[in-house]
Amino acid sequence: KDYESSKKFYNQAIGLAPQAVEALLGICYPLEAQKKTDELETVYKKILSLDKANSKVNYALGNIYYYRKDFIQAEKYFDLVQTMYPFDYYSTLMSAWTKYFLNKKNDAQRLFNIVLIISPTDQSAKEGLNLLK
Structure with missing residues (x-):
């Protein structure tokens, strides 16, 4: 390579x-x-x-900030993708976890539930909802 x-x-x-x-x-x-x-x-x-409005790049930047634990910046980029593609599995899941770490529990719960609509057996979303209990 x-x-x-x-x-x-x-x-x-x-x-x-x-x-x-x-x-x-x-x-x-x-x-x-x-x-x-x-x-x-x-x-x-x-x-x-x-x-x-490039969704791939907004998502990728959101991921960079998420893994740096800069959840405020991650939220900005994931929110942009969510506005354009509210039922995109990956951005919805990452946005849910970002909201969780920002202590935005209601938003996180709503997004984890959307992930489960898209993918009913998703373990990450189920874990997130369990942590919110």
Whole structure:
């Protein structure tokens, strides 16, 4: 896996078309594989400056902040995805846990229940609801 060559070619594409979301999304693949979250965060924010409603990028940024335990920032990005796709399984589940950790119990409960509508056997949502009892 030659991530450096991959990044080189994507950087060339970005140089040729700096406003192209496609090239910016492309460089995210090797950065994700290398777990370079600081660089990913920068690229994702650049993409959002061009395409603020990009659900993939909003979700990905939400995940970065969630795993950094920056739940306030994570909530901002997951909420944007939830507005566009209120029944998306992954963003609903991550949003539910984010609300849980922000002590927004009613919101967390509502979202965990939506996850169970989408996936009735989801163990993570069931665990979240049990913790809210």
